[in-house]
Amino acid sequence: MDDKIVIPYSRQHITKADIRAVARALEGERITQGKTLEEFERALAKKVGARYCVAFSSGTAALHGAYFAAGIGKGNEVIVPAITFAATANTALYLGAKPVFADVELATGLMSVKDAARKITRRTKAIVPVDYAGRPADLTACKALAKKHNIILIEDAAQSLGARYRGKPVGAQADMTMFSFHPVKSITTGEGGAVATNSKTFYERMRMFRTHGIIKESRLLAKKNAGGWHQEMHALGFNYRLTDIQAALGLSQLARLSKNVAKRRTLVRRYDALLSGVPGLILPQGDSRGNRSAWHLYTLRVSDARKRREVFDLLHAAGIGAQVHHIPVYLHPYYQRLGYKKGLCPNAEAFYARELSIPLHPTLTTKEQDSVVSALRKIMAS
Secondary structure, three states, rough: OOOOEEEOOOOOOHHHHHHHHHHHHHOOOOEEOOHHHHHHHHHHHHEEEEEOEEEEOOOOHHHHHHHOOOOOOOOOEEEEEOOOOHHHHHHHOEEEEEEEEEEEOOOOOOOOOEEEEEHOOOEEEEEEEEOOOHHHOOOOHHHHHHHHHHEEEEEOOOOOOOEEOEEEEOOOOOOOEEOOOOOOOOOOOOEEEEEEEOHHHHHHHHHHEEOOOOEEHHOOOOOOOOOOOOOOEOOOOOOOOEEEEHHHHHHHHHOOHHHHHHHHHHHHHHHHHHHHHOOOOEOOOOOOOOOEOOOOOEEEOOOOOOHHHHHHHHHHHHEOOOEEEOOOOOHHHHHOOOOOOOOOOHHHHHHHEEEEEOOOOOOOOHHHHHHHHHHHHHHOOO
């Protein structure tokens, strides 16, 4: 972090209870592949209303596992929104598939389902909407689109644990739903991620994938009655395991999920009130009755894209850690070398050119929030 930043855009929230939970795990019989991990997976599945949950070493690893479970491979296409972190697209490339970028809605940054529909081909294997900034994607429309074309729906909910869609927790509406536990997310395990699903087939494939593609369950073995030591590698998997140390932290954090998200929502309402009517700023859309964001980010837009850089720099000069989320993935140099061209998703490029995230996290104080608002008002007035 920049030494000049006094108020970061986000930070982890670790309590003494978290530290005690981790210490107990360190004193346990197994610090990896143990019972604490299984307990965390069961608790998370219950929290989001899913039958199964598989934890991974990162959100990216979790996406990789979900894509593998979906059977994505060489020759397939995966539709992802242009506004997302690179991992949503990268994991398709890991498996030899091609990311196809859908444009976004200017008002929210969420994937345009209409544009996604236009880009479906016979090679499309999955559609992966992203819950940008913690706001659930249009899952009803996405489910209908996936069903119409017989493709798999994977929700990238890295930013939306604790959100609600049509009154229900995000986590069980898609074929698979991925969460991230990076330190700035709704809960953290340091690094980590998980996939929730109601499919036993997907669940078993992901469990196999995260442990080198190796299985030990006797009913799944090709060679029966080979001995208690016997195990078999059925796919080229990875070591994507989450440790019991991390799972212990996740369990402790999960107990505070509702409280943390509620604090974010309180801060959002306060930002809305304090920044309403400030010339040159477009505030994010609020929650609807049934759909409630987890408010991972408070995403402003600067009306004049030419001034976004100046606003960003002046906020940083004032010690306020503003950030921008996210550059359209296909504009990264790596994707440009793959042949993706600027202009592919006009709305995404227009949204990115104006977007600015200001500090929002459960430990942000009202005094700090007042400082952010005061600095932003002063900058916009000048």
